[in-house]
Amino acid sequence: MKTAVRYYTRSGNTQKLAEAVAAALSVEALDVNIPLSEKVDVLFLGCSYYAFDVDEAVKNFILENKDKIGKIVCFGTSAMMKSMKKPVGKVAQSVGVELAAEEFHCRGKFGALHKSRPDANDLKSAAQFAKTLVSQ
Numbered sequence: 001m002k003t004a005v006r007y008y009t010r011s012g013n014t015q016k017l018a019e020a021v022a023a024a025l026s027v028e029a030l031d032v033n034i035p036l037s038e039k040v041d042v043l044f045l046g047c048s049y050y051a052f053d054v055d056e057a058v059k060n061f062i063l064e065n066k067d068k069i070g071k072i073v074c075f076g077t078s079a080m081m082k083s084m085k086k087p088v089g090k091v092a093q094s095v096g097v098e099l100a101a102e103e104f105h106c107r108g109k110f111g112a113l114h115k116s117r118p119d120a121n122d123l124k125s126a127a128q129f130a131k132t133l134v135s136q
């Protein structure tokens, strides 16, 4: 199964998850400003909430790479919200790209909130999530 990892981050929280996921899959964690070079079965897409939405760069990545994405699996961090699937799914659905039901999400540091997150346990869980998903 061919996989790729892309992420968008502003303060590094989601990048940490992306690197753990990518290491588990033996691929590189790359920023969403780097397009997919070939078609993948599963794209692990990492992002976060900023004022209740994902950044435009995440939406543009899906739109511009739609023909190379078999299925999107979301992962991400946020301070309050619990899933990235709604905003990601809306864009994916608009261009006919499948979004997996499975997702990995955890708290991410935001000011004084969740100061140590994602922590070592989060990274371990994210890696395990990715490994389990591709072995199914």
Ligand SMILES: Cc1cc2nc3c(=O)[nH]c(=O)nc-3n(C[C@H](O)[C@H](O)[C@H](O)COP(=O)(O)O)c2cc1C
Binding pocket: 008, 009, 010, 011, 012, 013, 014, 015, 048, 049, 050, 051, 052, 053, 077, 078, 079, 080, 081, 107, 108, 109, 110
């Ligand atoms: C400008 C801004 C707006 C945010 N808005 C939200 C929000 O609406 N809901 C939420 O749960 N977290 C919100 N957060 C918290 C981030 O989602 C959280 O810190 C996340 O881990 C950031 O990930 P990153 O370091 O990969 O950018 C916001 C953070 C910033 C900086």
